[in-house]
Amino acid sequence: MTRSLVLIVFSCTAVATGARAAERLPTIAPENYSAEQKQAAAEFLAARHTAVFGPFELLMYSPQLMSAARAMGDYLRSQHVSDRSFERAKARFGPRGVVDIAGIVGYYTLLAVQLNAAQYPAAKITAASPAVGR
DSSP states (O other): OHHHHHHHHHHHHHHHHTTHHHHHSOOOOGGGOOHHHHHHHHHHHHHHSSOOOTHHHHHTTSHHHHHHHHHHHHHHHTOOOOHHHHHHHHHHHHHHHHHHHHHHHHHHHHHHHHHHHHTOOHHHHHHHOOOTTO
16 A cells, blocks of 8 residues: 555655656666675665665665665654654644644655656745745
8 A cells, every 4th residue: 555655655746747757867777786785775675575666766876875765664654653753743723733734744745746856946935935824
């Protein structure tokens, strides 16, 4: 399920940016991996029981970062919001507030991924942004 979601999100960003993404940072063929990349790929295979795929292929340009991202993903997939944490948030912000917070985090994550994938210039963002509080 998680791998499917990652592939869907990655595919959507790839479609949104067109073929340019592949031209900017081509996938490194496993036979061309450095020793550090081979080690990272072996650790990925051991942890995920599958070869490096999707966005992790691009991260192979920085094997240490790829391994850290994989490890963080492994950790986050095993975590959940505890009942205690949920109840504390609900007591402070109310049910609607909890849903709104989750929605806000998801929304800005989506926007960040889109801007990053498209390499949208930061100057255009700040120039077009309305003043805070309007």
